[in-house]
Amino acid sequence: MRTFCYLLLISLFLSLCNASIVEDTCKNISSSNPDIVYDFCVSSFKSYNATSQAADQRTLAIIASRLANSTAAKTQERIQELMEAEKNKPRKNRLDVCMEVYSLAIDDLRTAEQAIEAERDPDAVVFLSAASNASSDCEDAFAEAKDACPLEKENGEYDQMAAIALVIVAALHR
Ligand SMILES: *[C@@H]1O[C@H](CO)[C@@H](O)[C@H](O)[C@H]1NC(C)=O
Ligand SMILES: *[C@@H]1O[C@H](CO)[C@@H](O)[C@H](O)[C@H]1NC(C)=O
Ligand SMILES: *[C@@H]1O[C@H](CO)[C@@H](O)[C@H](O)[C@H]1NC(C)=O
Ligand SMILES: *[C@@H]1O[C@H](CO)[C@@H](O)[C@H](O)[C@H]1NC(C)=O
Numbered sequence: 742m743r744t745f746c747y748l749l750l751i752s753l754f755l756s757l758c759n760a761s762i763v764e765d766t767c768k769n770i771s772s773s774n775p776d777i778v779y780d781f782c783v784s785s786f787k788s789y790n791a792t793s794q795a796a797d798q799r800t801l802a803i804i805a806s807r808l809a810n811s812t813a814a815k816t817q818e819r820i821q822e823l824m825e826a827e828k829n830k831p832r833k834n835r836l837d838v839c840m841e842v843y844s845l846a847i848d849d850l851r852t853a854e855q856a857i858e859a860e861r862d863p864d865a866v867v868f869l870s871a872a873s874n875a876s877s878d879c880e881d882a883f884a885e886a887k888d889a890c891p892l893e894k895e896n897g898e899y900d901q902m903a904a905i906a907l908v909i910v911a912a913l914h915r
Contacts, residue, residue, distance in 0.1 A: 763787070766801060770908050777901055777908075785902060798913060802857050805906035806869065810850045812902045813843050813875065816895040823891055832888065839879035839892060846875035846903075853906070862913045869910055873903035 767782035789804050820840045827833045849872035856865035876896035883890035890896065 762797070762801065766798070766909065767905075770905060774904060774908060777904055781898075781901055782905055785905070798909060799857065799860075802865075802906060802909040802913060803854055805902065805909055806850050806854045806857065806865075809872065809899065809902040809906050810847060810854075812895075812899045813847050813850065813872075816892065816899055817843050817847075819892065819895050831886065835882045835886060835888065836891075838882040842875045842878040843899075846872040850906075853910075857910060857913075862910060865910045866907065869903065869907040873900070873907055876900040876903070 763783060763786045767777075767779050767786070771777045771779040771782060785808050786801070786804065789808055817840060820836050820843070824833055824836045824840070827836060849868045853865045853868035853872060856862070856868060876899045879892060879896055880890050
């Protein structure tokens with residue numbers, strides 16, 4: 742019984758601390774980056790059980806880049822669906838551009854994650870910056886043709902997730 746109580750106390754303590762690291766980090770990020778919404782930041786980390794895993798900023802940085810990766814993968818699934826339904830060739834080509842830039846982003850995010858793990862933070866910043874361009878590159882493909890981008894929501898979420906990862910990593914090597 743006593744052991745159980747200690748364990749309960751320890752896990753309660755840990756979950757309180759970790760909840761506050763996610764919330765503190767999200768508060769800091771959203772206050773200095775108007776594009777990042779605090780609630781989106783917190784709920785993204787919570788969806789990854791980050792509150793039960795993240796002990797430090799480096800772990801949070803890795804989780805953020807994995808979340809950006811899964812957002813990119815989800816966006817690709819959506820692009821695939823749209824491509825299958827699309828009859829208009831130029832529009833299909835624009836969707837193909839989006840598919841391609843998200844593929845590159847997924848590669849860059851993998852490299853970034855390895856760099857964060859190896860504490861090569863400046864390298865991680867380079868790869869995260871490149872990866873974070875996927876959403877705007879996809880938007881541009883449609884904007885240049887004066888066509889409405891059907892991926893606005895997906896691009897917006899990816900943009901925020903990639904920015905969160907980038908800001909956390911950029912703060913690591915200070
Ligand atoms: C948030 O910002 C404050 C003030 O700059 C800083 O003291 C604190 O360590 C930061 N917290 C996190 C989790 O980054
Ligand atoms: C988070 O934890 C819950 C309960 O422990 C589990 O059911 C869920 O699968 C976990 N989610 C992830 C993304 O690991
Ligand atoms: C990225 O996400 C995809 C789909 O969820 C997954 O298969 C892949 O392993 C992830 N890559 C990394 C480096 O986490
Ligand atoms: C990402 O986008 C910015 C602004 O549009 C641009 O300056 C930068 O060169 C791009 N980076 C890469 C790696 O494409």
